[in-house]
Amino acid sequence: MLVSMVQMLRDAREQGYCVPALGCGNEHQARACIAAAEQASSPLILLVIYEVVPSFETIGRGVLRVAEEASVPVSVILDHGKTFEQVMHAIRLGFPDVMLDCSALPYEENASRMREVVRVAHAVGVGVEAEFGHVGMGLGTGETADHSVYTDPDKAVRFVSETGVDALAVSIGTAHGAYEGTPELQFGLLAELREKVPVPLVLHGGSGSGEENLRNACRMGVAKLNIAHDLYCGALRALEDADFTGNGAYDLYNVVFHGIEAAAAHAIDICGSAGKV
Numbered sequence: 001m002l003v004s005m006v007q008m009l010r011d012a013r014e015q016g017y018c019v020p021a022l023g024c025g026n027e028h029q030a031r032a033c034i035a036a037a038e039q040a041s042s043p044l045i046l047l048v049i050y051e052v053v054p055s056f057e058t059i060g061r062g063v064l065r066v067a068e069e070a071s072v073p074v075s076v077i078l079d080h081g082k083t084f085e086q087v088m089h090a091i092r093l094g095f096p097d098v099m100l101d102c103s104a105l106p107y108e109e110n111a112s113r114m115r116e117v118v119r120v121a122h123a124v125g126v127g128v129e130a131e132f133g134h135v136g137m138g139l140g141t142g143e144t145a146d147h148s149v150y151t152d153p154d155k156a157v158r159f160v161s162e163t164g165v166d167a168l169a170v171s172i173g174t175a176h177g178a179y180e181g182t183p184e185l186q187f188g189l190l191a192e193l194r195e196k197v198p199v200p201l202v203l204h205g206g207s208g209s210g211e212e213n214l215r216n217a218c219r220m221g222v223a224k225l226n227i228a229h230d231l232y233c234g235a236l237r238a239l240e241d242a243d244f245t246g247n248g249a250y251d252l253y254n255v256v257f258h259g260i261e262a263a264a265a266h267a268i269d270i271c272g273s274a275g276k277v
């Protein structure tokens with residue numbers, strides 16, 4: 001069933017586990033992630049990025065439909081929305097949650113854009129995630145972990161109260177996509193954020209961040225963990241291992257499905273969300 005992440009994340013925060021938020025390039029990938037979540041009785045969030053999919057309209061509708069058919073609660077969120085217009089498009093399609101990422105902008109501009117989005121989204125029951133501090137966009141984007149700006153806890157508290165956002169993505173040392181090496185996460189900072197910030201915390205850049213790091217982060221109060229790159233890698237590994245001789249090529253989509261499903265199951269395990277439905 002399709003639900004908003006807002007209550008899902010409040011439950012996770014209260015009960016000390018994390019909801020996996022898995023990158024989704026099309027309906028097939030969504031189905032694979034949902035299969036893993038159904039198998040584990042885990043709540044799930046699917047991430048759709050506007051510019052990454054060939055048609056946000058078509059893929060967005062498809063992913064929403066697949067989420068509706070799931071036997072576990074699934075949210076679909078516009079991930080890293082860049083503009084007010086993208087957010088409106090997602091809301092019109094029926095997305096239960098949206099993220100607007102203005103984290104590279106100065107405080108006042110980030111806050112005022114978030115206030116505008118929160119006002120319209122909340123008017124129609126849609127949840128809103130913001131990012132405060134900045135998580136680097138990762139290898140190949142010209143932006144590495146060095147471009148990350150750690151989240152200041154006191155400013156984050158002010159930001160949440162001034163904007164009314166439902167969830168806050170924080171920066172504690174991860175970056176998006178692939179890494180060179182394993183990052184050092186700032187667990188002291190995470191503990192302080194968990195203590196002070198009154199809404200569920202989100203960690204982006206979960207892929208390649210080190211399994212122990214992520215398990216700790218989930219135990220310490222991250223309520224939503226974004227993972228995308230690792231799912232694609234799961235598909236690639238499965239393709240490398242597959243035998244496509246003879247009529248094996250017909251198995252292409254099944255192989256990709258099971259590769260993503262296995263990576264999604266691993267993410268669910270890290271989050272500790274199995275059996276939480």
Ligand SMILES: [Zn+2]
Nearest residue numbers: 176204205226
């Ligand atoms: Zn992200």
